[in-house]
Amino acid sequence: MKGKSFAALALCLGAVLLLALPLLLKSTFVLDIFIRILLFAFIGTAWNLMGGYAKQLSLGHVAYFGLGAYTSTILQVDFDISPWIGMVAGGIVAALASLPIGWLCFRLRGPYFTIATIATAQVLMLVFLKFRDFAWGAEGTTIPNLGNAPLMMQFEAKSAYYYVALGLLALGLAITFLIERSFIGYYLVAIGENEDAAEAIGVDAPRMKRDIYMISAFLTALAGTFYIQYIYFIDPATAFNFSISIEAALVSIVGGIGTLWGPVIGTVLLETTSALLQSWLGSRIGGIQLTVYSLILMAVILWRPTGIMGFLSELHAKHLRAEPAPKPEAA
Amino acid sequence: MLETLAQAVINGLLIGGIYALVSIGVTLIFGVVKIVNFAQGEFVMIGMYLSFFLATQFAVDPVVSLVITMPVLFSVGVLIQHFLIRRVLGQNDMPQIFLTFALSLLLVNLALMLFSANYRTVHTWYSDEALHLGGLYIPLAKLFAFALAMVLSAALWAFLHTTDLGKAMRAAAQNREVAQLMGINPNRVFCVALGVALALAGAAGSLLMPFYPAYPLVGQVFVLMAFVAVVLGTLGNILGALVASLMMGVAESLGIQFIGADSGLIVVFLMLLLTLALRPSGLAGGRAR
Numbered sequence: 001m002k003g004k005s006f007a008a009l010a011l012c013l014g015a016v017l018l019l020a021l022p023l024l025l026k027s028t029f030v031l032d033i034f035i036r037i038l039l040f041a042f043i044g045t046a047w048n049l050m051g052g053y054a055k056q057l058s059l060g061h062v063a064y065f066g067l068g069a070y071t072s073t074i075l076q077v078d079f080d081i082s083p084w085i086g087m088v089a090g091g092i093v094a095a096l097a098s099l100p101i102g103w104l105c106f107r108l109r110g111p112y113f114t115i116a117t118i119a120t121a122q123v124l125m126l127v128f129l130k131f132r133d134f135a136w137g138a139e140g141t142t143i144p145n146l147g148n149a150p151l152m153m154q155f156e157a158k159s160a161y162y163y164v165a166l167g168l169l170a171l172g173l174a175i176t177f178l179i180e181r182s183f184i185g186y187y188l189v190a191i192g193e194n195e196d197a198a199e200a201i202g203v204d205a206p207r208m209k210r211d212i213y214m215i216s217a218f219l220t221a222l223a224g225t226f227y228i229q230y231i232y233f234i235d236p237a238t239a240f241n242f243s244i245s246i247e248a249a250l251v252s253i254v255g256g257i258g259t260l261w262g263p264v265i266g267t268v269l270l271e272t273t274s275a276l277l278q279s280w281l282g283s284r285i286g287g288i289q290l291t292v293y294s295l296i297l298m299a300v301i302l303w304r305p306t307g308i309m310g311f312l313s314e315l316h317a318k319h320l321r322a323e324p325a326p327k328p329e330a331a
Numbered sequence: 332m333l334e335t336l337a338q339a340v341i342n343g344l345l346i347g348g349i350y351a352l353v354s355i356g357v358t359l360i361f362g363v364v365k366i367v368n369f370a371q372g373e374f375v376m377i378g379m380y381l382s383f384f385l386a387t388q389f390a391v392d393p394v395v396s397l398v399i400t401m402p403v404l405f406s407v408g409v410l411i412q413h414f415l416i417r418r419v420l421g422q423n424d425m426p427q428i429f430l431t432f433a434l435s436l437l438l439v440n441l442a443l444m445l446f447s448a449n450y451r452t453v454h455t456w457y458s459d460e461a462l463h464l465g466g467l468y469i470p471l472a473k474l475f476a477f478a479l480a481m482v483l484s485a486a487l488w489a490f491l492h493t494t495d496l497g498k499a500m501r502a503a504a505q506n507r508e509v510a511q512l513m514g515i516n517p518n519r520v521f522c523v524a525l526g527v528a529l530a531l532a533g534a535a536g537s538l539l540m541p542f543y544p545a546y547p548l549v550g551q552v553f554v555l556m557a558f559v560a561v562v563l564g565t566l567g568n569i570l571g572a573l574v575a576s577l578m579m580g581v582a583e584s585l586g587i588q589f590i591g592a593d594s595g596l597i598v599v600f601l602m603l604l605l606t607l608a609l610r611p612s613g614l615a616g617g618r619a620r
Contacts, residue, residue, distance in 0.1 A: 057428055104607050110424045111367035112566070115558045116607060122555075123600045130597075246436070253429060287443030287547070294436035301426045301433065302418055 018166060022159030031158050035230070037271045038165035039223060043244065044251035044263030045172035046219035050212050051249060052257035053185060055192030056106075060117030061220050061248045063101065063124045064094035066239035068221025069228040070128065070135055076152070077141060083153040087225040094221035095214040102213045106206065109195070118245070125240035140235025143228065153229045161230050168226060169264070172219055176260050179212075188212055192258065220248070243290075250293060254300050256309025265308050270296065334466045339588040340581050341467060347580020348477035351484060352535040354557035354564070354572040356528030359487075362504040362567030363524040366416055366427055370435035371557060372550025374404055374529045376442060378536020379451075379545035386453040386540065393453050393540035394475055397533075404533030408525035416525065417518060435550075442547035450544035458541050476538035483534055484573055487527065491569070500524055504567060555596075556583075559603040 025031050043065070050056045071093045072086025081089075105116040129138050148156040155161060179185045190198035191205050199205045228234045247270075255266025273296070274289045281288060304311050353371055360368045378400045385391040385399060415434070419426040457471040491497035502510040503520045511517055535553065536545075543549070557572075560579050564571025579599055586598030 055424060057424060059432075104604055107607050108562075111369075111428050112562060114428055115367070115562075116603070119555075119559075119600050119603050123597065123604070126597050126600070249429070253425065257425060286448065287440035289440075290436055291440040291444060294433045294440065297429060297433040298415075298437070301430050302415070305422065305426045 022162050028158050033275045035162050035165050037267050038169050040247055040251055041264045041267040042169040042172045043223045043248045044267055045176055046216050047248035048252040048263045050216040052252050053188035054212055057114050058117040059114050059245045060121035062240050062244040063121040064217040064220040065224035065244050067094045067097055068224030069234055069239040072225040073228055073234050082151055083225055083229050087222055090221040090225050091218040094217040098213045098217035102210050106209055125236050128236040143232045168222055250297055254296055254307055256307030259309040262307055262309045338467055339584045343581030343584030344577055345473040345477045347577035348480035349535050350556045350580055351573045351576035352480050352531045353553045354560040354576045355569055356531040357557045358561045358567055358569055358572040359524055359528045363500050364521045369432040371532055372554030373435050373438035374532035375536045375553050376550040378533035379540055382537040382540040383451045383453055383545050393537050397537045400533040400537045401530040405526040405530040408529030409522045412522045412525035439547050450546050452544045453540050455541045472541040479538055559599055563606050
C-alpha cells in the first residue's frame with residue numbers, strides 16, 4: 001500500500017513537471033529534443049503492446065506510421081480536412097491495413113515473422129514511391145503553412161506541439177495500463193511466453209494477435225500524422241523510414257519489453273544519448289548515433305535481456321530482501 | 332522479343348548465383364544453429380571492402396582475393412558464434428533476433444563512419460569484357476562470379492555429404508539432442524556453420540567487386556533477397572535456397588526488363604508475400620517455423 005501511494009505521488013509530480021516544462025525551457029533546441037522523446041516513447045509504447053506483451057517482434061511498424069501520415073496529409077492537402085480528423089482517419093486506415101498484413105505475417109513465427117513485417121513495410125514504401133498522381137511520388141510535398149491554426153494542427157509556439165505529443169504519450173500509456181490489467185494483457189503475455197501452450201488452455205491466439213496488432217497499428221498511425229504536421233513535409237523516404245521501425249523496437253527493448261514504462265525509459269536513455277553525441281561531435285560523423293544505439297542494444301541483449309526495467313525490479317527485489325527479516329527462533 | 336527474354340533470364344541467373352551464396356549461408360545457419368542471421372548481408376559488405384582494399388593497396392585481383400576474404404570471414408564467423416551467438420542460444424526469440432540485428436546495425440554504421448557512404452569500385456581487365464553468343468551478351472565478370480558461386484555451392488554440398496564434420500553438421504541440424512548424444516560437440520559444429528556461412532558471404536563480396544560498387548548499405552539488397560529465397564526454398568534447405576535464389580534473380584531481372592528499372596525489388600517482395608499466402612512452408616514443403 002505504501003509503495004502504491006508513493007508511486008501515485010511520483011506520477012503526479014512527474015505529470016506536473018512535464019506540464020510545466022515548456023514554461024521553464026527557453027531553448028527551442030531542448031524543447032525539440034523533448035518532443036522527439038515524447039513522440040518516440042509513444043511509438044515505442046504502441047510497438048510494445050504487440051512486441052512486448054505478445055512478443056510478436058515486428059520491424060515493420062513504420063508501415064502504419066506512414067499510412068497515418070499519408071492519410072491525414074492527403075485529406076488535408078487535397079480535401080482541406082483538418083489533420084485532427086485526418087489523424088483518426090489515418091488510425092482507422094492503419095488498423096484496417098493491419099488485417100491483411102497480419103493475416104500474411106502471422107503465418108510465420110519468430111524471426112520470419114520479423115522479416116515478413118519488414119517486407120510489407122518496404123512494399124508500402126515502394127507503392128507510395130510509384131503512385132505519383134495519387135500521393136506526389138518520390139518528390140513528396142510540403143504541408144501548406146497556415147500560420148497559427150490550431151484547428152488545422154498548426155501552431156506558432158513549439159510548446160503546443162509538445163503538449164500534443166504529451167497527450168499522445170498519455171493516451172498510449174493509459175491504453176497500455178488498461179490492457180496490462182485486463183484479461184487481454186494476461187492472454188497476450190501467455191501467447192508471448194508460449195503460443196502453443198496458450199492455445200491449448202483456450203486462448204484464441206490468432207484473434208488476440210489480430211486485435212492487439214490493430215490497436216498497435218492505430219496508435220502508430222497517430223504518431224505519423226503528428227510527425228508530418230510537426231516537420232511540414234512528407235515523402236515516402238520520410239514517412240516510411242526503416243529507422244522508425246528500428247527505433248520503436250529499440251526503445252522498448254532497451255527500456256524493458258512488456259512493461260508499461262519500458263519504452264519511455266528506453267527513449268529517454270537513447271534520445272538523450274543521441275542528443276549529447278550530437279552536441280559533442282556535431283552531426284558531421286554519419287552513423288555514430290546508430291553505432292552507439294546498436295552497442296547499447298547488444299549490451300542489453302547480452303547482459304540484461306529484460307532491459308532497464310528488469311534491472312530496476314531486480315534492484316528493488318534485492319532491496320526488499322536486504323530489509324531485516326524476522327529472526328528465526330533459537331532452537 | 333525472344334532474345335530480350337533470353338537476355339533477361341541470363342542476367343537474372345548470373346546475379347542469382349551471388350544471391351545463392353548469401354542465401355545458402357543464411358539457410359545453413361538457420362538449419363544448424365536455428366538462428367536467423369540478420370547481419371549476413373553485412374558480411375558481404377565486409378568481403379567487398381576487403382577485396383577493394385586488397386585491389387587498391389596490393390593490386391590483388393578481386394576474384395583472386397577470395398583466398399584471403401574466405402578464411403578471414405571464416406574466422407570472424409567462428410568468433411561471432413563463440414563470443415556472441417552462443418550466449419543467446421536457448422533464450423527466447425527477442426535476444427536471438429535482435430542480437431544479429433544489432434550486429435547488422437553496428438557493422439553498417441561502423442562502415443559509414445570509417446569509409447563514408449561513397450561508392451567504391453574496382454576496375455579489372457574483365458570488368459568491361461563480355462562474351463557474345465548469337466545475339467546474347469554475357470558480361471565476363473558476372474560469368475566468373477556465377478561459375479565460382481556454383482563451384483563453391485557444389486563444394487559445400489560435397490563437404491556436407493562426404494566429410495565427418497559435414498555429416499555432424501547435418502545431424503545437428505536434424506536433431507540437436509540426439510546428435511549431442513552421439514558425441515557431436517554442438518558448439519564446435521555451430522562455429523563451423525557460422526564460419527562456412529560467413530566465408531560464403533565473403534566470397535560473394537569478392538566476386539561482386541569487379542562489377543558492383545561497395546557501400547555501407549550494400550548488404551541490405553542481398554540479405555533481403557536471401558531471406559525471400561530462404562523462405563521460398565523452405566527454411567534450412569540448402570538445395571531449395573540455391574534453386575530459389577536463381578529463380579529470384581530471374582524474377583527480378585524480368586521485372587526490371589518488362590515493368591521498369593526500379594521494380595525488381597517489388598517483384599521480389601511480392602514473391603515473398605505470395606509464397607506466404609499460398610505456401611508458407613516453401614516450395615520444397617516441410618514445416619515452416
